[in-house]
Amino acid sequence: MVTSMTGFGRAKAESDLFSVNVEIKTVNHRFCEMNIRMPRQLLKIEDRLKKKLSQYIRRGRVEVYVSLEGEGSVTRKVHVDWKLLDEYSQIINQVHEKYNVEGIVTLQDLLSRSELLHIEESEIGNDELEKLVLEATEEAANLLKQMRLAEGDELKKDLLAILSQLEFNVIELQKFAPLVVQSYKERLTKRMEEFVNGQLDETRILTEVAVFADKADISEEITRLKSHIQQFLHTLQSMEPIGRKLDFIVQEMNREANTIGSKANDSNIAKQVVDIKSLLEKLKEQVQNIE
Structure with missing residues (x-):
């Protein structure tokens, strides 16, 4: 059977929380060389992805791109530097008292300061997400093989x-x-x-x-x-x-x-x-x- 080393496959898998896109591109190479790019929370399944891809690809340079979308892919947490906020409040009050300066500093003014408040996003992973990635990878690999x-x-x-x-x-x-x-x-x-x-x-x-x-x-x-x-x-x-x-x-x-x-x-x-x-x-x- 004659199989070309060049090809392309793309697939998408979705759930209520996640949307996973997988693209696979192969070109000529003397050996089988795989390069997988994906979000950090999926790195632990990289070996499983390579094992699955090796069922479809025996030779060539393989580029795999995995992208992840959806509200379920990250968690967000608000962090406030309370100590620094206390110091800001004290300084503002001292300036008012010492210099009799008119003006109102609102809560919005304080919270808009990035050094006082910021939102931290953390990527998450779970069994459902990993299953979607493997499904999309297999479908993309099938399309690649057909090509x-x-x-x-x-x-x-x-x-x-x-x-x-x-x-x-x-x-x-x-x-x-x-x-x-x-x-x-x-x-x-x-x-x-x-x-x-x-x-x-x-x-x-x-x-x-x-x-x-x-x-x-x-x-x-x-x-x-x-x-x-x-x-x-x-x-x-x-x-x-x-x-x-x-x-x-x-x-x-x-x-x-x-x-x-x-x-x-x-x-x-x-x-x-x-x-x-x-x-x-x-x-x-x-x-x-x-x-």
């Missing part, structure tokens, strides 16, 4: 198209391979005729051709390329994460293509190798997106 699978289907179509063209190029390579030795034999015979005025040493020619044929033989590389293509196709059907394995297979294909390019001294084969390496580069780019 990753849908994109994975498109990736698979592209991969199969590239592999089909790759198979064609390998077959063409196989056609040209025997002609390389025959062409070398003809060139060698012509050069020797020029040097010895038609008196050819057939044994020497056959020996030279045999040495060249051994060096230029690409049959093993072609066989391995075909095998790798079949392994790639077989791996696409696996239900497990396949990205790393596919990446390894593409590396092995590149190794065989490079070997063929260095062995075969022929323009037709060189052209096929260039085309094959171009296709392998496309494969590699697509494989980087697969879980």
